[in-house]
Structures are given as structure tokens and as C-alpha cells.
Amino acid sequence: LDASSPNNLVAYRIQSGAQDKFIIDASTGIIRVSPGANLDPDLTENKTSLYHLEVLAIDGGIGREQRHSQVSVDIAIEDVNNKPPVLLDPGQVYVKENTP
Numbered sequence: 001l002d003a004s005s006p007n008n009l010v011a012y013r014i015q016s017g018a019q020d021k022f023i024i025d026a027s028t029g030i031i032r033v034s035p036g037a038n039l040d041p042d043l044t045e046n047k048t049s050l051y052h053l054e055v056l057a058i059d060g061g062i063g064r065e066q067r068h069s070q071v072s073v074d075i076a077i078e079d080v081n082n083k084p085p086v087l088l089d090p091g092q093v094y095v096k097e098n099t100p
Helices: none
Strands: 012-017 022-024 031-033 051-060 068-076
Touching: 012 022, 022 051
Parallel strands: none
Antiparallel strands: 012 051, 022 031, 051 068
């Protein structure tokens, strides 16, 4: 609500939890996947599918006039079945010709 510059300028940063997988735009607060990051739960240590980030917003005030706020951001990764099925000796299988 502070309309005077520089106090009304807000900068954002990720305090913790990004694990080099996420970045934040310091001026807009938009969180994106880091270039080259792999979020496939099958390829991450301990099959990680939930990330908990702590994000901090700081205004442009100086000294005691500076204000800040922190928020938790949870990012859930939905794993998709992106691997072909493997049939280990299924025996005899019948599939209709018009089956998708």
C-alpha cells in the first residue's frame, strides 16, 4: 500500500527448497523451472514429486522502514506414464483389432 518509491518496489527470492530446480523472477515473483532441471520423479533422488519452497518478498524501504513477508509454496509434480509396458511372459494375450 506504500505508493512512494523506492519503498513500493518489491523484490522476490527463494529462501529454501528450490534444490536448483526452480528460479524466481526477482521483480515479478513468477516461479519457473530452472533451465536444464529434470522434474521426472523417476529420475530424481528418492522419487521426489513434492517441492516445498519458502519465498521471501522484500520492499525497497531502508532500515526500519523496510518490510518483508514470507510465504510457503508447494509444487506437486504429477508423474505420467511415459514408459512402454513390459510384459514378462504374459502367456497368450487376445486383443481386439479395434482396441486403441
